[in-house]
Amino acid sequence: MGGRESDMVLLDANGIRCDGRRIDEPRRIMIKAGGLKNADGSAYIEFGDNKIIAGVFGPRDVHPKHMSDTDTGILRVRYHMEPFSVSERKNPAPSRREIEISKVIKEALAPAVMLEKFPRTAVDVFIEVIQADGGTRCAALSAASVALADAGIPMRDMVAACAAGKVADTVILDVNNEEDQAGQADMPVGYMPNLEKITLLQLDGVLSAEEYKKCVETGINGCKLVYELQKKALQEKYFQNGGQQN
Numbered sequence: 001m002g003g004r005e006s007d008m009v010l011l012d013a014n015g016i017r018c019d020g021r022r023i024d025e026p027r028r029i030m031i032k033a034g035g036l037k038n039a040d041g042s043a044y045i046e047f048g049d050n051k052i053i054a055g056v057f058g059p060r061d062v063h064p065k066h067m068s069d070t071d072t073g074i075l076r077v078r079y080h081m082e083p084f085s086v087s088e089r090k091n092p093a094p095s096r097r098e099i100e101i102s103k104v105i106k107e108a109l110a111p112a113v114m115l116e117k118f119p120r121t122a123v124d125v126f127i128e129v130i131q132a133d134g135g136t137r138c139a140a141l142s143a144a145s146v147a148l149a150d151a152g153i154p155m156r157d158m159v160a161a162c163a164a165g166k167v168a169d170t171v172i173l174d175v176n177n178e179e180d181q182a183g184q185a186d187m188p189v190g191y192m193p194n195l196e197k198i199t200l201l202q203l204d205g206v207l208s209a210e211e212y213k214k215c216v217e218t219g220i221n222g223c224k225l226v227y228e229l230q231k232k233a234l235q236e237k238y239f240q241n242g243g244q245q246n
């Protein structure tokens with residue numbers, strides 16, 4: 001949190017945010033299942049101005065072999081930002097932030113994936129952020145879930161993700177880049193709606209106990225909206241187009 005809120009109006013007198021949204025309104029979300037011919041499963045998501053592709057490979061042999069587990073499959077996730085995805089060119093080398101986000105996405109996906117069915121193998125998830133505008137870890141996690149389902153990997157549920165946060169002492173749904181930089185709190189939430197289980201919960205900023213509870217509830221509501229669009233994306237590929245597209 002930048003703590004620069006006084007510099008800009010994040011919430012006006014009519015309860016309208018800097019990008020014209022109401023406090024409980026998500027950005028425009030578009031999810032497409034498939035698209036990458038050489039992946040076993042893939043998905044593309046537009047979450048406001050975020051544009052992200054996820055590709056899934058596997059279950060496949062593990063190299064190096066000593067990394068494999070005789071009892072279960074392993075999940076590997078790489079979150080990567082294109083140098084042109086942000087306004088100030090990002091160094092293409094993996095940053096600490098990308099390593100952290102890869103780890104949290106892996107841990108958020110793991111409870112959903114039935115890795116125990118594929119001992120000695122790996123499922124690899126590659127995430128490419130083409131354009132970033134705040135909330136990429138949530139958008140990437142949501143796309144990765146659809147890509148795993150598209151790859152036919154057995155899953156207990158899909159993980160949907162959306163952030164909640166606080167600007168001008170008010171809890172808001174789906175934090176954009178400006179709100180993330182200048183607001184008071186950002187809470188990314190990953191959630192499996194069918195199992196009613198949270199798999200990602202981070203908090204940057206300070207909240208009272210009451211605000212914390214409201215943020216978690218708001219984030220979960222956002223996840224439920226995303227979940228419907230994830231299912232729709234898979235239905236569109238497999239039921240309306242007869243599974244013909246990639």
Ligand code: CDP
Binds near residue numbers: 088132177
């Ligand atoms: O994207 P997310 O909110 O999950 O992660 P963050 O670390 O809170 O980053 C917030 C936003 O900062 C990103 O979505 C990008 O829009 C922006 N960012 C940037 O402009 N340059 C970077 N090198 C990294 C992030």
